[in-house]
Amino acid sequence: MHLLFATSIVPDGALASGYEIANAAIIAALRRAGARVTVIGFTWPGKPASDPQNTIVLGAVDVRTESASSLQKLAWVARAVLSGLTFASAKLRIVSDSEVRAAIERAGSFDGYILNSVQFAGAFERLFDDRPSIFIAHNVEHRSAEQNAAAAGGLFQRLLFRREARLLEAVEERLCRRARFVFTLAEEDRPALGVASGDRSAVLPLVTCNEAPKQTSQRRIDCDAALIGTWTWQPNRIGLDWFLEKVVPHLKPDFRVRIAGGVPSAVISTHPGVEFVGRVPDAQAFVRGAAVIPLISTAGSGVQLKTIETFELGLPSVATSHSLRGIDHRPDNCVVTDDPLAFAAALEAAAADVRDVDGSAFHRRQVKALDAAIRLGLEKLNPVRQEAFA
Template sequence: MVAKAARRLWWRAIYAREARLNAELERHAGAEGCFAWFLSQADADRARRDLDITHGAVLPLFFPLGSDPVRASVDYDIGLIGTWSWPPVREGMTWFLEHVVPRLPPEMSIAVAGAGSEALPEGRIRRLGLVPDARAFLAGVRVAAVPTIAGTGIQIKTLELAATGTPAVSTRLGVRGLDVVPDSLRVAETPENFAAALVEAVRHPRTHNPEVGWAWNEARRRAAVTMIADALAGL
């Protein structure tokens, strides 16, 4: 999926090679193991189909939260954070800048934090580069945007947004692996719907609700611990 989404020929070749090498390792691991854990249902389905792994389970992933929630004054309407120099993440930013941002009202402020953000095109966005505290940055936006359009596996950024109760708008691919999507996360696929959801979140903001996020995250942590204990007891 990552290889197909890459815009540059050499990146497609590199990702395709990595996919072939990983597939070979997975086949060896599947043949030797008697039980497997998966990070998403899609991974489990592919393993059963391609690797003939019939004994396994999908872990409900959670985020390792600190003891105290982070609270901050609102500095920006819309915030994005990530490693923007990583091509699959950059693809999502390109989609956001080209197709979503032109549909947003000009008065809405957009801040982008993280490695590589300083190299993004100038214009509507404020490029912050690396920030000292990612959670403090997210606590200071009315809504976070997750414009993921490429990649596989679980997105740690989405887990953190859900676990901290941060209002966010994500593509369907951005919430991959979450069997339960919390109310704080809205899913929008098209640029029109994505922009509309962001506008709605800014004009009718929901409060950051770390207590609800903590409860969602803790339920997943307990479920994961129970599943691991049951599997180990069975082995």
């Protein structure tokens, strides 16, 4: 079975974001199931595809809103309004339908599409009706846009997010309706997309690496708590604001919190132990230097890959209930609470008595469930061809 994996950004091997980590896990699982996978999409500027023999590149594009100029942002908004597309999909319209169709034809004979998230599929929606498809919903994007609108500080931004929510709901409905099968990354997302039936969808349990991280007997603890993320992404920003405004004030003055990743200039903390360290060269080494990991998601859909990585590494954690969406198993050294005062107390208790666990069992469980879900989806996509893999 030959599949064309249509995605906004093709893998470049860096795994710099949760989206890229999820894509790598899904593509690896498809190949373990026996499928040949050709990826089509864009690259980041200056970052070539990591698997050029199995990748069709449409061009280079930087879709990050936070680093774009004001002129670029206005151009994206204008393109979105004139085309009737979402803001995210309009960013990808740097090539025409005919150019994408010609690129698809270069893939040769294939059996179906894997439409990876709504951005690319929404930008070139009319091109994917000639073969059966599987739709991968990384998030319920229209719900995230609604939450972003509610949290927006300005009227223009609020109106823009409301427009995104309206358009995204329609696109997601069409992609789910046309797909032979839908994969989500959290159980809660299946009914939210109207595909709760087992004949229509399944959850993909994810991993952050092909092999379970090696456990070490000793860790060097450099701080009490560490957080890392793309804080310019609105759902992550909402969680960070909750943590800094509601939890941190309850922490002792000498409790040391390090926050890595790009942080908007408006994000500050007066707590003497909070330090913003920017980008770090090794994300895993950074979190392994903390006594406990706060898992602080309060908005968005899909799965929190930072939660999965924390569990794979066996690190102690304190998590909101929202941080555990899409995850069936919680290790013994994870405390769950949505109360800010209790969250702060649990962080201090975990930092005072560091208790790691072996995360390899969690990793094996995730891989086994991921592979089973992928096989189910491939059977729905093309039952006749899939018999060869049985």
